[in-house]
Amino acid sequence: MKAYVFPGQGAQFIGMGKDLYETSPIAKDLFEKANEILGFNITEIMFNGTNEELKETKVTQPAIFLHSVILAKVLGTSFKPDMVAGHSLGEFSALVANGVLSFEDGLKLVYQRALAMQEACDAEPSTMAAILGLEDTKVEEICANIDEVVVAANYNCPGQLVISGSKKGIEIACEKAKEAGAKRALPLPVGGAFHSPLMEPAREKLEMAIQETPFANGICPVYQNVTARAVSDINEIKNNLIAQLTAPVKWTQTMQQMIADGCEEVIEVGPGKVLQGLFKKVDRKFPTSSAGIE
Known part of the structure; x- marks a missing residue:
């Protein structure tokens, strides 16, 4: 069984x-359409x-979403997933590639x-940090x-x-994590506390x-961040997407569940190779690759 996975924020590059x-003429059309929908020239920035x-x-x-989704569209008939998943923002890319959302609605x-999310970040100074080795x-x-407000x-x-x-809260948690034996506690260069209660205004x-x-039935199940399991029911997909902003991204559990459900190969669609690296941390020999155009 083949899984296609879609990266989240942090994978971008000029x-x-x-x-x-x-x-690709298909890609060019979709990028131009995106400029119209967004009302600014995102392709020029990208x-x-x-x-x-x-x-x-x-x-x-939107830049990461566009790179991922347009690449999936360009793959055409060779894009045949048995399961899809996306890390945070990537879940929207997965749902468009999977046929649950249209390109326009997804964007x-x-x-x-x-x-x-930007508005919620501006309203209250907040941040994130990576804790390694605990x-x-x-x-x-x-x-x-x-x-203080501080959550996984x-x-x-x-x-x-x-x-x-x-x-x-992050400052205190980083100190305590180091005291508890963490290899590293690294503050991240992000604008706010994503996937925490501080995102409640954005969630609403x-x-x-x-x-x-409008949501449609997908061509295969999506493994969602909130539950870390395969979901096909449209209402459940919607509810999980809404909850995702204030709930944790269970990516470790998602990878483990996909493998347990018979996934034999992972293809990353979009910028970077972050998700392939994470799968290798679960199983060093697990077959991973990047989607590409011939």
Whole structure:
């Protein structure tokens, strides 16, 4: 069984998608359509912008989505997933590639999500940090005993858990994690506390947008961040997408469940190779590759 997986924020790079734009008429049309839908020239930033411009949440999220989804569309008939999943933002890419959302609706939702998250970040200074080399349960325990908003946010792979919360809460948690024996506790260069209760205002805005968007039956199940299991029911997919903004990304559990359900090969669709690396942390010999055009 073949799984296609889609990366999230952090995988972006200048020049992303340019080869697709220049070599595929399908890709070119979709990139041009995206510029119209968004009301600004995102392709110019993606292909020739600065890292600072690309790092803005309202640009990063649609940029990664576009690179991933357009690549999946260009693959055409060779894109035959038995299961799909995406890390955080990547879940929207997975749902478009899987046929649950249209390209246009997926892009609009991603952009609304990015703007709502940016607004929530601006309203309250907050951040995230990666804790390396500690058991998940120990990190959870540290977070639970801090009198600030600080929670486990991204279960990326065994021994790598990202925490999210107020700046003070993250500072205290990093100190306590080091005292508990963490190899590293690294504050991340992000604009806010994604996948934490501080994203509640963004979750409310996204919920309205999702409920107004048509969803269809997909060509295969999607393994969602919130539950880390295969989902096909449209209402359940919607509810999980809404909950995702304030709930942790259970990527470690998702990878383990996909393998348990018979996944034999993982293909990463979009910029970078982050997700392939995470699968290798679960099983060093697991077959992974990047989707590409011939």
